[in-house]
Amino acid sequence: xxxxxxxxxxxxxxxxxxxxxxxxxxxxxxxxxxxxxxxxxxxxxxxxxxxxxxxxxxxxxxxxxxxxxxxxxxxxxxxxxxxxxxxxxxxxxxxxxxxxxxxxxxxxxxxxxxxxxxxxxxxxxxxxxxxxxxxxxxxxxxxxxxxxxxxxxxxxxxxxxxxxxxxxxxxxxxxxxxxxxxxxxxxxxxxxxxxxxxxxxxxxxxxxxxxxxxxxxxxxxxxxxxxxxxxxxxxxxxxxxxxxxxxxxxxxxxxxx
Numbered sequence: 001x002x003x004x005x006x007x008x009x010x011x012x013x014x015x016x017x018x019x020x021x022x023x024x025x026x027x028x029x030x031x032x033x034x035x036x037x038x039x040x041x042x043x044x045x046x047x048x049x050x051x052x053x054x055x056x057x058x059x060x061x062x063x064x065x066x067x068x069x070x071x072x073x074x075x076x077x078x079x080x081x082x083x084x085x086x087x088x089x090x091x092x093x094x095x096x097x098x099x100x101x102x103x104x105x106x107x108x109x110x111x112x113x114x115x116x117x118x119x120x121x122x123x124x125x126x127x128x129x130x131x132x133x134x135x136x137x138x139x140x141x142x143x144x145x146x147x148x149x150x151x152x153x154x155x156x157x158x159x160x161x162x163x164x165x166x167x168x169x170x171x172x173x174x175x176x177x178x179x180x181x182x183x184x185x186x187x188x189x190x191x192x193x194x195x196x197x198x199x200x201x202x203x204x205x206x207x208x209x210x211x212x213x214x215x216x217x218x219x220x221x222x223x224x225x226x227x228x229x230x231x232x233x234x235x236x237x238x239x240x241x242x243x244x245x246x247x248x249x250x251x252x253x254x255x256x257x
Contacts, residue, residue, distance in 0.1 A: 016078070016096050020111060026200050028106045031093075033082075033113025034075040035061035041076070048079060049114045051141040054234040055165030058182070058226050060217040061112035075112065083116075086123050097131040106202060109138040121149055128155035135159075137205045139180055141166030159205035161212055165231030170239065174232075178210035182231040184223065189213025192230075 017029040036056050037047045049056070056062075065071055082089040096102075115121040121142070128136050137159045140146060146160065162172050162179040172179050183189040186196055194213030197203035204212050216226055226234075 016093055017102075017107060023108060023111065023201060026202060028108050028201065029102065030108040030111045031078070032075055032111055033079050033116075034072065035059050035066065035112045038076065038079070040080075046079070046083070046116075048116050049141065050116055051114070051143070051166040051168050053165060053167045054238050055141070055163075055182075055231050058165075058216075058222050058231065058234075060219060060222070063219060063222070066112060079113075082120060082123070086119060090123050090127055093127050094130050097127070097134050102131075102134050104133065104135075106135045106137060108201065109136060110140075114140055115142045115145060118145065118149060121145060125150070125153075125155055125158070128158050132157060137161070137202070139163040139204060141168060143168035143171040147171065161204040163231075165235050169232060169235045174211075176210065178205070178212065180204055180212035180214055182214045182216050182226075184216055184226055184228055184230075186213075186215050188228070188230070189215065 017031055019029055023030050033048050036049045036052055036059060037045055039045055052059070060066070066075075081092075097107075109115075109124065115124070115138075124136075128134075135157045136155075139161050141163050143162055143166070146162075150158075150160070160178075162177060164172070164179060164181045180197075181189075181192075181194065183192070183194070186198065189196055190213070192211075192213065194211040195203065195207045195209040196213050196215070197207065198215060204214075216223060229237075
C-alpha cells in the first residue's frame with residue numbers, strides 16, 4: 001500500500017493522481033495527460049486526442065496554466081509512463097488507488113487528454129476492476145472505441161459521457177445517449193434543454209437527463225472564436241463541408257472515367 005505523503009522520516013510521495021481547483025471543491029481526484037498533439041522529449045509528436053476536431057481550436061487545456069512549463073512537463077511524464085510502460089503504470093496506479101485517501105472517492109480520467117489507444121483504455125479497465133472501492137468517470141470523444149470495448153463490458157464502477165466536437169459525433173444518438181456539449185453561456189444551454197453541470201462536474205454522469213450542458217470557459221479569445229456556436233454545431237458544420245468536398249471529388253472522379 002502506498003505510504004502517506006506525511007509519514008515522518010520518509011520522502012514525500014509523488015501521487016499519480018492530483019486535484020485541480022474545480023475538482024478539489026467536490027472531492028474528485030483526476031488523471032491528466034497533455035491535450036491534442038504534443039511534442040515529446042525525443043522531438044517526435046503524439047496525438048493524445050485522435051478524435052478531436054472542432055474542439056481542438058477551443059480547448060481550454062491548450063492555453064493558460066496548462067502551458068506552464070512545470071505543468072506541461074508533469075503531463076508529458078504521465079503520458080510517457082502510461083504509453084511506454086503500461087504494465088508499470090497499471091501496477092503503480094492500482095497500488096496507489098488502494099490507499100485510504102481514495103476510499104469511496106471519484107476519479108475523473110482526463111481533465112485533459114483522451115483514451116488514445118485500445119491498449120490504454122483496456123489498461124484503465126483492468127485498474128478499475130482491481131479497484132472496486134473507487135469510482136471512475138470521464139468525458140470522451142473516442143465513441144467507436146467505447147462502443148466496441150466498453151459499452152457491453154463496462155466495469156461496474158465506471159461511468160462516462162460522450163463529448164461533442166469530435167470526428168465521431170455522428171456515431172452518438174443525441175436523443176438517447178448521454179453526451180455533453182459546450183455552450184457559449186448558461187442561458188444558451190438552458191434554451192437548448194440541456195442540463196447545466198456547473199454545480200458539480202459529477203453531473204456529467206449522474207444527472208437525470210442525458211443531455212449535459214457545459215458553459216464555455218471564460219477565456220476571452222476562445223469565447224470570441226466560438227461565438228454563439230456550440231462545439232456540436234461547429235462540428236456539424238465542419239462535417240457538412242467535408243461531405244460536400246468529398247462529394248465534389250467523387251463527381252469529378254466519375255467524370256474523368
